[in-house]
Amino acid sequence: MPERVGVYICHCGSNIAGKIDIEKLAGFAEKLDNVALVRDYKFMCSDPGQNLIQSDLEAGLIDRVVVASCSPLMHENTFRKVCERSGVNPYLFTMTNIREQCSWVHIDEASSTEKAMDLLAASVRRAVYLEPLEKREVAINPRTLVIGGGIAGIQAALDLAEAGKEVVLVEREPSIGGHMAKFDKTFPTLDCAACILTPRMVQIGQHANIHLMSYAEVEEINGYVGNFNIKVRQKARYVDADLCNGCGMCWEKCPGTRVPRKGNVHEKLSLGPTSSIYMPFMQAIPAIPVIDRESCLYFQKGKCRICEQVCERNAINYDMEDSFEEFEVGNIIIATGFQPFDPSVIKRYGYGTLPNVLTSVEFEIMNCASGSTGGKILKADGTEPKSIGIVHCVGSRDKHYHEYCSRVCCMYALKFAHLIKEKTDAEVYNFYIDLRCFGKGYEEFYDRLLGEDVRFIRGKVGEISRWVAEEDEKDQLIVRVEDTLVGAVRRIPLDMVVLCTALEKQDGLDRVAKMCSVSVGKDGFIIEKHPKLGPVSTATDGVFIVGVAQSPKDIPDTVAQASAASSAVLSMITREKIEIEAATAEIIEEKCSGCRICNNLCPYLAINFDEEKKVSIINEALCKGCGTCVAACPSNAITAKHFNDKQIFAEIEGLLSAR
Amino acid sequence: MLKKEIVYESTLDHDFLEEIYSLPGGHEIKKCIQCGTCSGSCPTSHVMDHAPRKIFSLIRAGFREEVLDSNTIWFCSSCYTCSVRCPKEIKITDVMYALKRLAIKEGKTKGKKAVVLSKNFVKLVNKYGRNHETELMTRYIIQAELFNAFKFIPQGWKLFSKGRLPLFPHKIKNIDQLRKILKKVDELGEI
Amino acid sequence: MKYTYYPGCSVKATANLYQESIDAISPILGLELEELEDWNCCGATAYMSVKELMSFAISARNLALAEPFHRDVVTPCSACYLVLNKTNQYFTEYPDLRKKLGQALEAGGLSYSGNIRVRHILDVLFNDVGPEKISSLVKKRLDGLRVAPYYGCQIVRPEMGFDDPDDPQSMDRLIESLGATSVEYPLKTKCCGASLMGTEEDLALRLCCELLTGAESAGAHCIVTLCPLCQMNLDVYQSKVNRLCRMKHNIPVLYITQLIGIALGLPSKDLGLDKLAVKLTKPVKEILQGA
């Protein structure tokens, strides 16, 4: 029996009927092939409207439904449900948009009606080729992978663990803590960073629901929402974590130097021990040292083994090798954080060539009470500076480097200014373009700094040099800048300059993104599902982003986002099951020649090549139905369900059939 | 008497912005964030009436006279430091050229010695196909610096005595070709 | 290595010493510079201030003349380098301009497709010849000579790609390859005032004064440069700078090609050294003689 299409035309009050000649349209529809009946109604989406369709379907008068009304983005689901209720596969329904893209946008009734007829003819032809599709569900594994153990990952992991869910936290560095662990104070409240971070780090280390893998990297991610397979490389520490008790004997005796012990103050800046076997900082979690192969005398020269001799618990193991661990999780949180921009590429700022030009991270380390200067702000020669410049926007808001605003620099620059004022007698100059103090208590902090006699010069620094023009500029750094508010070009001799470097995407973020099948924007950060409504989700179901992995943000925002992501994960876990796309692509094995054109095209890595059968295969759980592979398959071995070639050809023919 | 007054919108020329924006490279100055990198980098900004950054501000506000009358554009030595450093990659030097041309077009050249030099340069190139430094300086001195002519003597003599100042111009062989090209450009109209 | 050579107007006149030294060293370094027949002025900075399209058009004529030879165009003048390069770059970047220039050139029976690379002689000396080769050809090492490398503006800006716009190194390396010391000179790319020397003399003199002071305070025996205008401003105007700024600068300003020529052992006559306004000073002479 040929397909019997029911056509339902909606007036949408006067929204459609006011611009389209419904009678003419209905008359036109009746004459189309395969059309079994045509009805029109004031509001098809209303209950009586829906009932019209339902009763026709139930009476068996039709087996396919075309509704000509508003946009499918509006009511496709409504009418699909009508079909489902009537015991008909919802994919045997299609919609003709004669409102948003017809009656609402065209002035002339004749041409609107004509267009509506073409659109309807296309839908009817398409309807004939529609095929029933099956809805599918997958189960969600309740364990979660958190990549990155900075404040973002710590918060997310703790939230989940506290809710009773298992978490695997993978951190690349020997210790968790991230950048925050290097800070002395945090703005604007000036809390001690260690005081608020350390207890959480300890909790991570001890939590029964958290499996912490530090000094480890995610190697592979396969699978799909609810069912990801993870492979993690545990890098060799050369210290047996089970035996080591963190006594510190090894690094005390180690003759190797990871960070030079001699040299000027700035060259030997460090938080933890400077030896080859070291802990990154004293509060490290896990409190287990690692050996830096590059500087270790034993690894480089084959002699030494002092750490082995001094370790009472025999925890040193030079033969340790990288190992791999594989496990399954249901969701993934990417919390990889940032790395600071390297300002040495901006030659005119002299970083790396001029002494006493420091990056913000170096300055943080200098300020940290447990660092190599004991928290003192010192020039390279060990004396206290009399004047310090703080240059904002280094590498950010600049098309040559990063166009975006790094969002935290203004505030940490103010924090620096405060710390300098607190610890030294130095004059402080802030060179800024715009001061962005938008958070809670931020403006007040700025206000406080104004009162502390910090000098603010609105102008981006032109250059920093040692171009001495006058006697009193000798041995100083000369900052040349336009004071834009005064309208004068100024030369300011300074003892030290701190460059507020941009936050940039973490090294390797692209690799993580690729593994998770999410994309990065041109700024290098991962693109969220929706900037407003889906800031922690991504295009890949089950993959979430937190902190600077998404975009530069400060600690309060990062923590908030971490909690948001963990609650999103919890909501997934609680559902236990998730429905996945039915309109996917499918490879017909009998037609696939194994040319592998499609293999590289899928952003979700849903296409795999079966080496035995020599055909490509689509994992339907991963496929989101974009159809890119379908358009590319040179032998039409791939079909896009619900958008197959026949359906689209029918649509094209329908659109152009009237004339 | 008070010299400064409140600036009324009606006294400003808002078409000026569009005019400037439509110059080659001009639309980029919409993106200026007034950071001051240009002025802070410019070797001559300290003697300018308005530093380059401020010029952009004035343009955006519609201060047509101030911009075209200012000495700023004539102090630009085309060192391109601002263009290279501008975080918004505005081709500032090109904009300066465009403003120079606009000022010349509008006759805002009184007392602007650079204009005399440039115009004579153009004349010479059109005449010979090449610059003739001796003639250029002679013409320039007569037209712009007659009363200061003596100050050019020592350096001129130095060059001449070292054999670095040829007396006669070199005319290119195919000057006709060059002129045909220039004539065509004239027909096509400037960009 | 064969190139099409575009000297530019200045090199044929006030900078003829530059030309002489280029002529002298090229054969030794294996450079074959064939002068472009009937080239015309590039337009420099002045033409651009008056007419834009015309300025591009006259500049493009040279490129069109050079194209049939399928060789890189080399020029020793920074302004010519910038203008020809800019024409080239805008020609490819802006289709409108390309079209108009095409029509203009056609009127002169010429055409240009944008396939010529314009290079500065420094680029060629550094990248094609290279410090190693130059070093191997040195006959008189300039040990002890402290040189301030002055690049000026238009060779490194707007970004031309072969060296850093703020901290170029190519000439430093060449100087070192001769045995001399390249001093740390923070002003190496600061502007000398260029053509402002004609119109705003005081300003330009002050800029030059900074440069000279900078070089002297860095302990340089001489300044080495590669642009006719820079050389003229620093050399010929040095006495005037002294008068205005009440200084006593006495620092010779050589072209890099002259310095190379000296190290290659060529007689000073061939290198146009006698044409310098500031004569070689005693310490320089001593080192050169001792070399």
Next chain:
Amino acid sequence: MKRIEIDPITRLEGHGKITIFLNDEGDVENAFLQIPELRGFEKFVEGLPIEEVSRVVPRICGV
């Protein structure tokens, strides 16, 4: 005048037809051979990438 057509001529490569006119005496007055075998390789090899020419022209005759 009698007309004889041999159409097609066979057992050779290509198409052809012979038209023979006999006069009243039955002698051949005139005969015409037609070869309508026209493809136009002359035209469509123009502008072909040179490496393709050697793959296209063998199709002039495959016998």
Next chain:
Amino acid sequence: MEFEPKLVGFLCNWCSYTGADLAGTARISYAPNLRAIRVMCSGRIDPTFIIKALYEGADGVLIAGCHPGDCHYQEGNYKALRRYKLLKRILPEYGVEPERVHLEWVAASEGEKFAKVVNEFTDKIKKLGPLNMKQSIFDSMKEDIVVHESAGEEKGGEADEA
């Protein structure tokens, strides 16, 4: 009567179709010549669809997708762009002005842009005139018809259809 081109549009579901809907919601009126086909992603657009549409009588074909970097499926729009670019190169070989096929990035928020794109495209095709691909193919074969002994119709009767 003025020539009213018939245009087919292939719009990606997430950006351009939504953008077109927004033009509707905002009641921005534009030329009625474009008939849209919704696909999930511009990456689904097989150049065959475009050729088919031109053959079936479209005077122009518009492809619209998410802006680069914004693709809902990450990179489908780049594939659309590449296919489009190659397709444009061969259109002149068919004697079809390449301007008849046009690609635009229209975001979900760009209702106004969508209207503008359709208006401009319609104008452009109006200037180019009708394409009549199918008809012209059969017109070009008009002289190629053998007079059949029997009154049988010439095969390839699509010509009648056109």
Next chain:
Amino acid sequence: MKLKVGIYWGAACGGCDVAILDTHEKLLDIAAKMDIYLWPIALDFKYDDVKKMEDGYLDAAIYSGAIRNSENEEIAILLRKKSKVMIALGACAHLGGIPGLANFYTRDEMLKRIYIDSESTINEEGVIPLESWNVKEGELDLPRFYNTVKTLDQVVDVEYYIPGCPPVPLQIYSALSLIWDDMLPPVGSVIGAGDKALCESCPRVKEEKTISEFKRIQQVLPDPEKCFLEQGLVCLGAATRSGCGARCIKSGVPCRGCYGPLDDVPDLGIKMLSAIASVLEPKEEKEIDDVLDTIVDPLRTFHRFSMPASILRRKKE
């Protein structure tokens, strides 16, 4: 009873006929199963012999060659009438083949080039062939040289297609055996060939593909083990029906598509275009253009054998 068969060539090169002969000893089997009633290349039947047959007299007609002129079409119509089954043999009858490249031009352009502008022809009066010509003995006529080359199925109904330029002899034999074994598939099928693309039978190793530059065969020494396309050589194998045994590929030459498209692919060339464009590396417009610049003559390459069978069929005038 033996089958009655006619074999004819339209605008062909004779390669298909030779391919039939190249079945070698199997030719004896064919002769045992079939009686041939027309085969100009080998046997001396005349058109009149065919015309005299009753309609449907022949069991099968095997037609190679494209429809280039009115004679090709007339005989196609004649054979159609006289046969129960019509088989298109070879790329020309199937797709238009190499003669179909003429569809990038008009009849007038073709004739001008061939007769007027030809370097090796002296034709001062500019004579071009006419369809009829009066000599004193009477009128002579010539077939009309068409404006557009057509495939066989564009002029008559065709039941089966045996693809290839030329078809593989054994494939012809097995296709013919379907007739005498009465095992013919549904009308419209391609017989004597595979159901998948050529890549299936290509011996080269295929991996994931990303192309950043196309090369021409003379510019490189291709790796004999590796997929041509992955080496930047345009190969149509992925869009072309298998069955040829990858003869070109094995000789080190990329596929040009003579076996035609797979089922349900309406346009081989455009589909190949889509596939190739999909696997390019760059994303930026400028870079895409740079890569595309390296594809020489794309459309004619993609439609080397199939222009008349493609959707648009010919260049618009």
